[in-house]
Amino acid sequence: xxxxxxxxxxxxxxxxxxEEFVGWDEVQxxxxxxxxxxxxxxxxxxxxxxxxxxxDFNSYTATVASWRVIKPVYNRDICIDCQNxxxxxxxxxxxxxxxxxxxxxxxxxxxxxxxxxxCPTNPKSLLMFAEAEEIDEALAKWPEKKKKENK
Amino acid sequence: MxxxxxxxxxxxxxxxxxxxxxxxxxxxxxxxxxxxELMNATDDxxxxxxxxxxxxxxTAVYPYTSWDTSWIHIGFENAATAxxxxxxxxxxxxxxxxxxxxxxxxxxxxFGGDGSxxxxxxxxxxxxxxxxxxxxxxxxxNENYANTGGQRSSATPTGAHTSTAQAGRVxxxxxxxxxxxxxxxxxxxxxxxAQLSPNKWKSMAKGFQxxxxxxxxxxxxxxxxxxxxxxxxxxxxxHITDLATDSLMFPIYEIINGTELNILxxxxxxxxxxxxxxxxxxxxxxxxxxNRHIIEQIQKEVDEKWEYLQRRxxxxx
Amino acid sequence: MAEKMELKEVEVWDxxxxxxxxxxxxxxxxxxxxxxxxxxxxxxNYGAYVANGYVDGEFVMVESExxxxxxxxxxAAAGGRVATATSSQGFALMVEVLYQAxxxxxxxxxxxxxRALASPLNVRGDHSDMYLGRDSxxxxxxxxxxxEAYDLTLCxxxxxxxxxVRLPVMVHQDGFLTSHTAQNVHTLSDDEAYKFVGDYKPHxxxxxxxxxxxxxxxxxxxWHFEHKAKQHKALIESREVIEEVFAEFKKLTxxxxxxxxxxxxxxxxxxxxxxxxxxxxxxxxxxxxxxEGVKAGVVAPRVFRPFPFDDIRDALENTKAIAVLDRSAPxxxxxxxxxxxxxxxxxxxxxxxxxxxIYGLGGRDFSVEEAKRIFKEQKAHADAGYITTPIQxxxxxxxxxxxFFETKRGK
Numbered sequence: 001x002x003x004x005x006x007x008x009x010x011x012x013x014x015x016x017x018x019e020e021f022v023g024w025d026e027v028q029x030x031x032x033x034x035x036x037x038x039x040x041x042x043x044x045x046x047x048x049x050x051x052x053x054x055x056d057f058n059s060y061t062a063t064v065a066s067w068r069v070i071k072p073v074y075n076r077d078i079c080i081d082c083q084n085x086x087x088x089x090x091x092x093x094x095x096x097x098x099x100x101x102x103x104x105x106x107x108x109x110x111x112x113x114x115x116x117x118x119c120p121t122n123p124k125s126l127l128m129f130a131e132a133e134e135i136d137e138a139l140a141k142w143p144e145k146k147k148k149e150n151k
Numbered sequence: 152m153x154x155x156x157x158x159x160x161x162x163x164x165x166x167x168x169x170x171x172x173x174x175x176x177x178x179x180x181x182x183x184x185x186x187x188e189l190m191n192a193t194d195d196x197x198x199x200x201x202x203x204x205x206x207x208x209x210t211a212v213y214p215y216t217s218w219d220t221s222w223i224h225i226g227f228e229n230a231a232t233a234x235x236x237x238x239x240x241x242x243x244x245x246x247x248x249x250x251x252x253x254x255x256x257x258x259x260x261x262f263g264g265d266g267s268x269x270x271x272x273x274x275x276x277x278x279x280x281x282x283x284x285x286x287x288x289x290x291x292x293n294e295n296y297a298n299t300g301g302q303r304s305s306a307t308p309t310g311a312h313t314s315t316a317q318a319g320r321v322x323x324x325x326x327x328x329x330x331x332x333x334x335x336x337x338x339x340x341x342x343x344x345a346q347l348s349p350n351k352w353k354s355m356a357k358g359f360q361x362x363x364x365x366x367x368x369x370x371x372x373x374x375x376x377x378x379x380x381x382x383x384x385x386x387x388x389x390h391i392t393d394l395a396t397d398s399l400m401f402p403i404y405e406i407i408n409g410t411e412l413n414i415l416x417x418x419x420x421x422x423x424x425x426x427x428x429x430x431x432x433x434x435x436x437x438x439x440x441x442n443r444h445i446i447e448q449i450q451k452e453v454d455e456k457w458e459y460l461q462r463r464x465x466x467x468x
Numbered sequence: 469m470a471e472k473m474e475l476k477e478v479e480v481w482d483x484x485x486x487x488x489x490x491x492x493x494x495x496x497x498x499x500x501x502x503x504x505x506x507x508x509x510x511x512x513n514y515g516a517y518v519a520n521g522y523v524d525g526e527f528v529m530v531e532s533e534x535x536x537x538x539x540x541x542x543x544a545a546a547g548g549r550v551a552t553a554t555s556s557q558g559f560a561l562m563v564e565v566l567y568q569a570x571x572x573x574x575x576x577x578x579x580x581x582x583r584a585l586a587s588p589l590n591v592r593g594d595h596s597d598m599y600l601g602r603d604s605x606x607x608x609x610x611x612x613x614x615x616e617a618y619d620l621t622l623c624x625x626x627x628x629x630x631x632x633v634r635l636p637v638m639v640h641q642d643g644f645l646t647s648h649t650a651q652n653v654h655t656l657s658d659d660e661a662y663k664f665v666g667d668y669k670p671h672x673x674x675x676x677x678x679x680x681x682x683x684x685x686x687x688x689x690x691w692h693f694e695h696k697a698k699q700h701k702a703l704i705e706s707r708e709v710i711e712e713v714f715a716e717f718k719k720l721t722x723x724x725x726x727x728x729x730x731x732x733x734x735x736x737x738x739x740x741x742x743x744x745x746x747x748x749x750x751x752x753x754x755x756x757x758x759x760e761g762v763k764a765g766v767v768a769p770r771v772f773r774p775f776p777f778d779d780i781r782d783a784l785e786n787t788k789a790i791a792v793l794d795r796s797a798p799x800x801x802x803x804x805x806x807x808x809x810x811x812x813x814x815x816x817x818x819x820x821x822x823x824x825x826i827y828g829l830g831g832r833d834f835s836v837e838e839a840k841r842i843f844k845e846q847k848a849h850a851d852a853g854y855i856t857t858p859i860q861x862x863x864x865x866x867x868x869x870x871x872f873f874e875t876k877r878g879k
Contacts, residue, residue: 032681033214035682057215059210088184093172108173113179196677223674237674240498243498
């Protein structure tokens with residue numbers, strides 16, 4: 001699967017448990033883990049994730065994609081950029097910049113489906129598909145707008 | 152600027168996240184929704200301590216950390232004291248001029264689950280709040296020891312099935328009431344105490360900001376729906392949380408300086424607790440005829456609590 | 469700026485006061501503490517310094533010893549000098565966090581005024597708490613009197629904070645016998661003392677926001693062992709830095725400390741190995757016996773951890789019979805000091821005869837006369853060429869003679 005939007009080349013490059021198992025002489029003293037490789041020049045909350053120098057110890061560099069059996073697919077054409085999916089994503093996997101939803105971080109998405117449930121558009125701009133489904137094919141299958149049910 | 156613009160979600164979404172993915176929390180876990188929102192509610196530097204629990208074992212398993220801020224975990228019970236120690240060090244070093252960047256704004260935060268907050272870490276929390284350290288303690292209340300497979304805590308509500316207070320042929324699950332920790336923390340005289348819920352993202356973010364901006368110890372109990380132990384589909388975390396707040400099982404309110412109580416969310420349509428209970432596997436035994444009276448009892452207690460909160464709010468005492 | 473305190477060249481201080489003065493002079497950034505007998509005066513004295521402007525740092529009076537050490541760990545990870553004091557039950561309550569402090573490589577200094585562990589409850593001095601800490605990953609220095617409590621507390625900061633070490637350090641003294649006994653103490657001026665200890669060197673600190681760090685990550689079977697191995701190596705190798713610091717302290721004060729203290733051991737035939745105030749009692753006994761022609765000597769680990777396996781062996785390998793005194797109830801085993809000294813001696817060609825005495829529990833007095841009797845018993849073993857008594861004996865307990873295990877060597 002492609003890296004997707006705004007990924008630095010370090011995002012999600014390692015499967016959990018596939019890291020190099022170094023010896024006692026190479027483990028971190030005091031089990032202390034630095035989040036970044038180089039000294040931050042400014043407050044980290046003023047640096048966009050794609051511009052950060054993440055250390056190999058940062059889970060940003062790991063992937064949990066293999067947890068997924070179903071995945072959310074994003075349809076830009078319907079999205080109203082409400083950011084509901086962004087605020088409730090438990091896995092920091094909705095990529096929004098400048099008030100726009102840009103897409104899904106498939107390295108860190110676990111496929112919980114919360115984003116689809118909280119999407120308010122009609123039809124939804126996010127839907128769950130089988131993990132193996134190609135994005136283009138998923139988009140081609142997108143449902144039509146549902147009529148309001150008569151009560 | 153210390154405070155993120157949370158006027159609307161579009162504004163809010165422009166922040167740069169400091170809680171990274173590929174942590175090991177369950178799909179659909181509310182913990183990370185709450186943690187992300189806290190970290191996104193401010194752009195101040197953060198020193199975060201976390202008690203042992205789901206959050207801790209999922210975000211700092213060697214050789215990975217999901218934290219882009221300073222973070223420490225010591226034990227199951229002492230995150231409040233760990234962060235209090237860091238806060239004391241900050242004051243001392245600021246006074247002595249040994250901080251690398253003395254002008255950098257910093258906030259001290261502790262996270263704990265309900266097991267570590269209501270039970271094993273209660274003394275440490277109480278002590279740190281009594282001493283008046285400038286920090287915010289956030290309890291991620293999922294009403295059980297989820298990290299160890301769902302044992303009862305003193306935050307588990309009446310009637311819930313847990314592995315150590317099981318529902319069975321002669322038992323309807325936990326028999327005791329949930330401890331009212333919010334009231335206890337307010338009774339400490341903490342300047343800001345609240346119960347907040349991630350489905351009401353704005354009141355939660357505002358509450359977080361208030362706590363962070365308030366000098367002194369603040370306590371927030373957050374509702375953290377647990378897909379694994381409450382037994383619902385991971386996609387339904389926010390739906391379940393909506394049922395929790397709209398049935399008033401989890402009323403959303405704040406208490407300022409121990410006295411001034413403000414209700415932060417009034418459901419337009421209050422739903423019966425039965426709807427909330429029916430949506431979760433942990434309560435399914437309550438729908439047997441012999442246990443129906445427990446549902447009635449829960450409803451009665453929820454009604455009484457709501458009445459109490461409203462009267463407290465009105466009385467301003 | 470903290471007020472300076474004018475000290476006389478020689479002050480009359482008890483061990484508690486000496487320790488608290490060392491904490492003040494080290495200009496500790498955060499003291500998080502909880503009072504417990506017999507170390508309470510350390511915390512009280514420090515409180516008086518705070519109240520009178522002699523301390524710039526924070527003084528956090530927490531609600532338990534567990535919280536005291538928790539606060540120390542949080543404070544130390546935030547990059548400054550940290551200290552506390554405790555005893556006995558309080559020490560026991562802290563144990564969980566002692567392991568966390570050393571595992572995170574945080575150089576906290578703790579003055580421990582040794583006291584027995586309940587049950588039954590007892591406030592007097594023995595070494596049960598010191599022994600409880602022996603696997604906790606801390607450096608453990610042992611002071612035998614008030615002067616040493618002062619000196620070693622100053623040294624402790626310098627040892628633990630050395631970037632080659634980065635480990636927490638305990639400085640032990642005996643409850644009441646040292647902590648509450650006023651003695652002459654040679655002092656350093658505030659400036660001299662601070663200059664010796666030096667500025668704290670922050671390392672991987674939580675308050676440097678240009679380099680965020682995570683403390684206290686979890687490791688399971690795939691990583692835990694390597695971390696513990698690295699930590700053990702650091703503790704073993706702190707020996708070199710300990711010796712350096714002791715040498716520097718000698719240069720400054722003329723007072724010499726060694727990882728193992730030996731008294732009259734050059735030609736000693738029999739020896740007592742002990743910790744704490746008993747060392748001085750044994751020295752008096754040895755001196756008296758020397759006048760009677762018994763070649764007696766005393767060996768005392770100044771550094772209980774890292775255990776001076778090497779120097780203990782060097783100090784004792786040429787003696788014939790040794791009594792190792794343990795002031796802690798061994799509960800189903802030989803005393804810990806006996807075991808460790810014996811293990812060291814087992815690797816020597818001579819393999820002296822070694823016996824174990826359990827003594828002084830709960831503050832029971834240990835007299836010069838009893839020390840002399842023990843020396844004489846060693847002399848009897850030496851002359852016989854084998855251990856003539858049970859290998860482990862209780863000294864000073866009422867009731868029928870209590871001893872365990874016979875030798876399988878000689879006879």
